[in-house]
Amino acid sequence: MLRDGGPAPVGEEPAELLVRGPHVFAGYWGRPQETAAGFVDGWFRTGDVLRVEPDGWAHVVDRVKDVYISGGENVYPAEVEAVAVQLDAVANCAVVGIPDERWGEVGAAYVEVREGAELTEAQLRAHLEAHLARYKVPRHLVFVPDLPRAATGKIRRVDLRRRAVAELGSR
Numbered sequence: 001m002l003r004d005g006g007p008a009p010v011g012e013e014p015a016e017l018l019v020r021g022p023h024v025f026a027g028y029w030g031r032p033q034e035t036a037a038g039f040v041d042g043w044f045r046t047g048d049v050l051r052v053e054p055d056g057w058a059h060v061v062d063r064v065k066d067v068y069i070s071g072g073e074n075v076y077p078a079e080v081e082a083v084a085v086q087l088d089a090v091a092n093c094a095v096v097g098i099p100d101e102r103w104g105e106v107g108a109a110y111v112e113v114r115e116g117a118e119l120t121e122a123q124l125r126a127h128l129e130a131h132l133a134r135y136k137v138p139r140h141l142v143f144v145p146d147l148p149r150a151a152t153g154k155i156r157r158v159d160l161r162r163r164a165v166a167e168l169g170s171r
Contacts, residue, residue, distance in 0.1 A: 014051040014061045014076065018043035049076065066157060068097020068105040073135045075107060080138060083131045084109065084124065089117035094147050095138055096161040098169055107138030108164040110147055119143070140168045 020043045027035030038045055049062040062076040069075070077095035084093040091112040097105035113119050121141050128137045148159040 010052045010056075011054045013074070014049045016064055017046045017048045017050050017058075017060075019046060020044060066096075068107065070097070070100075070105050070107065070135050071103045073133075075105075075136050077107070080107065080109065080128070080132060080136055083128060084111060086131070087119065087124065087127055089113055089119035090124070091115075092147060092155075094155045094157060094160055096157055096164050098140075098161065098164045100139075106140070107136070108140040108142065108160075108168055109138040110142050110144050110160055110164075112145070112147055113143055140164070142168075 024044045047064045048060050050058045051061050052058045062078040066077050080095045081093045084090050091114040093111045095107050095109045100106040148156040
């Protein structure tokens with residue numbers, strides 16, 4: 001795993017998984033720039049963000065493309081989402097980063113509330129603030145009836161990011 005050009009220490013902040021070996025592909029066909037960006041000193045950047053526990057087990061915690069940087073700090077949407085869904089009223093949550101002049105990027109959380117449940121923005125914000133570092137709490141909390149999904153059921157973060165920039169980017 002890589003952090004600042006070297007191996008990430010065990011038990012610390014998550015880092016991107018890098019791999020190399022005879023079975024790792026040589027590059028993207030006809031796309032030399034993407035191939036160059038996909039490798040670091042012969043190691044292939046998987047895009048998977050892992051945390052290695054002191055017992056040696058590794059856990060995938062996010063994807064590099066989903067991570068956003070707010071005020072110089074990495075924010076892993078999966079961490080924020082996991083805290084949000086601890087509330088019984090939250091059926092699902094997806095967090096994306098959007099551009100911000102002061103902080104670089106800030107979070108926008110799209111939240112599905114369980115049918116029959118009630119949840120206010122103030123309640124959700126208080127819960128997030130109680131369990132996350134301040135810079136990880138999304139600036140924008142948006143309640144939606146449902147999140148955009150692909151045919152596989154996976155949340156379409158690209159669509160959410162586009163929506164967030166269009167609706168919230170100028171606030």
